[in-house]
Amino acid sequence: MKRIIGLRVQKATRKDVYQIAELSSEVAKEGIIKEFKTEEVSELISSEKYYIAAAKHDEEILGYTISTYSWGKLHILDTAVKRDKRGMGIGKILIKHLISHAIEKGLLEVYCEVLAKNIPALNLFTGLGFRFKIFSTLLGGFYGLYLPIKKSNELIK
Numbered sequence: 183m184k185r186i187i188g189l190r191v192q193k194a195t196r197k198d199v200y201q202i203a204e205l206s207s208e209v210a211k212e213g214i215i216k217e218f219k220t221e222e223v224s225e226l227i228s229s230e231k232y233y234i235a236a237a238k239h240d241e242e243i244l245g246y247t248i249s250t251y252s253w254g255k256l257h258i259l260d261t262a263v264k265r266d267k268r269g270m271g272i273g274k275i276l277i278k279h280l281i282s283h284a285i286e287k288g289l290l291e292v293y294c295e296v297l298a299k300n301i302p303a304l305n306l307f308t309g310l311g312f313r314f315k316i317f318s319t320l321l322g323g324f325y326g327l328y329l330p331i332k333k334s335n336e337l338i339k
């Protein structure tokens with residue numbers, strides 16, 4: 183698999199707002215994720231209830247993940263990687279970063295919802311140890327997946 187040398191994943195800051203919104207708009211056109219507009223990204227980045235991580239190469243954002251703290255869990259709301267940079271491990275690095283963040287925060291679980299038709303995302307999460315929790319027939323079918331934190335420690339060492 184081709185990897186990107188010099189890729190960094192870190193907490194997004196205000197200067198990342200525009201690029202994240204731009205990437206969100208681009209990937210939302212595929213019909214899988216919601217579009218986060220500039221004002222919304224700006225609001226979430228400033229809010230203590232949300233945690234946004236960005237994967238950067240030089241100063242270019244190649245992927246992001248948006249999550250929120252909810253009832254002792256880190257709930258992943260969206261993850262997106264630039265289309266021509268997929269399959270290079272960026273999604274995996276972003277989610278591992280979130281897992282590390284959840285551990286640092288002392289949270290119990292990382293949770294996400296994935297459309298049943300979204301095989302790349304299902305493989306990404308199950309490959310990192312996420313387990314199926316619920317299935318809903320809404321939205322054409324989606325799974326709720328969770329990773330209990332204590333047992334995930336060995337994953338990210």
Ligand SMILES: CC(C)(COP(=O)(O)OP(=O)(O)OC[C@H]1O[C@@H](n2cnc3c(N)ncnc32)[C@H](O)[C@@H]1OP(=O)(O)O)[C@@H](O)C(=O)NCCC(=O)NCCS
Pocket residue numbers: 183209212214215260261262263264267268269270271272273274275294295296297300301302303305306307309
């Ligand atoms: C899902 C998504 C974030 C994955 O990002 P990525 O950077 O391509 O993923 P990675 O390269 O890190 O791959 C991680 C794992 O995902 C799975 N995967 C990635 N692309 C895949 C594909 N096209 N088909 C099947 N599995 C795939 C594999 O299990 C892979 O692990 P492996 O390389 O050890 O086999 C990306 O495809 C994307 O942005 N999709 C559109 C938006 C979306 O679906 N977001 C998720 C919403 S829940």
